[in-house]
Amino acid sequence: VATAGVNKGRSAATGAVIGAGVGALGGYIWSQRMEKQKAEMEQAAAGTNIKVERTADNRIKVHIPSDAGFEVNRATVRPQLARVLDDFAQSMRNNATTQIWIVGHTDSTGTDAINDPLSRERAANTRDYLVARGVARERISIDGRGSREPVASNATAEGRAQNRRVEIYIGEPAQ
Template sequence: MFTSRRLITAAAAIALLSGCASQNPYENQGQAQGSSGISKTAKYGGLGALAGAVAGAAIDHNNRGKGALIGAAVAGAASAGYGYYADRQEAALRESMANTGVEVQRQGDQIKLIMPGNITFATDSSNISSSFYSPLNNLGNSFKQFNENNIEIVGYTDSTGSRQHNMDLSLQRAQAVSNYLTSQGVDGSRLSVRGAGPDQPIASNADANGRAQNRRVEVNLKPIPGQQYSQPAQQ
């Protein structure tokens, strides 16, 4: 029992060290760090390894200490790998989307791109605006380079008009973006589309500027379930 406890304690230490030791090439860039100054890679590695240690101990009832060590090593490597991958993709997207009007957000293990209506679609239209082609081309190039994410495209509208019309229009906008990215060589099996209509507004619909912000497209990048990220993708 004493030996098992010592091994589990060691597994917890591995969990912490796997996070701290993960290399992060963006450690001096604010967008790749959390508010505490710890890189996202380190957070994923440490938390993933700790979870793996617990799972490993639970699975190997006969030797909980050994199971915890194995679980910590495997889960820590995979989690840190995705954190590193997402750090690199986030930095590349921020560079390619600079001065395009597209906002890049990092939310835990997901990356969100917000594309406002003043560059995407005209009012009551699902035809891609001319100002939208350049950001979409940059996005397509990025998605071909970083091809280990699922890509969810969500269309939104303002509150003008009937709800059903807005739901249909928002789906058409999301589909238009998906079709264009596919035409640029992005693997269509990675893409999913959804229309949210006027739901979840990010600004007031009482004025034209607010309605333009709500008439947006959001692209959500998520890890592929079961994907192994222990080795970062090479550029």
């Protein structure tokens, strides 16, 4: 009877270890498909200021600066971004198991009442552009962060330009 209690305790501990391992796998995987998609997106972005990189958590991050994406205080996709998004859409359609997050950002020159909706509208317009080119809407989530996540100082024009951006994250969920 005493050994049954010990084995039961070991089973619970073993289950906890296995459960922790499964939970750790709940993130994203970096597969050959993801590597291929990253290469396709890098090729599509060549010659622009758009950057494509692999993140530490195994997602693709596409950094679209304001000069490549949107005019100041506007949310309309610029023609040079549209050409790149056309190629991105094809790559996204070819990798239907990935999830896509689009996040809009602004500089701090306006109020939150202006910046928050503007950043979300930029993300929404980017999503809508991709959806119009065959990427399933249910795969795409959007968010607008306004001026809350600067990547540079808002004290200079150059810094503000860096903060006005859209970021696209693409991840293949671990099974």
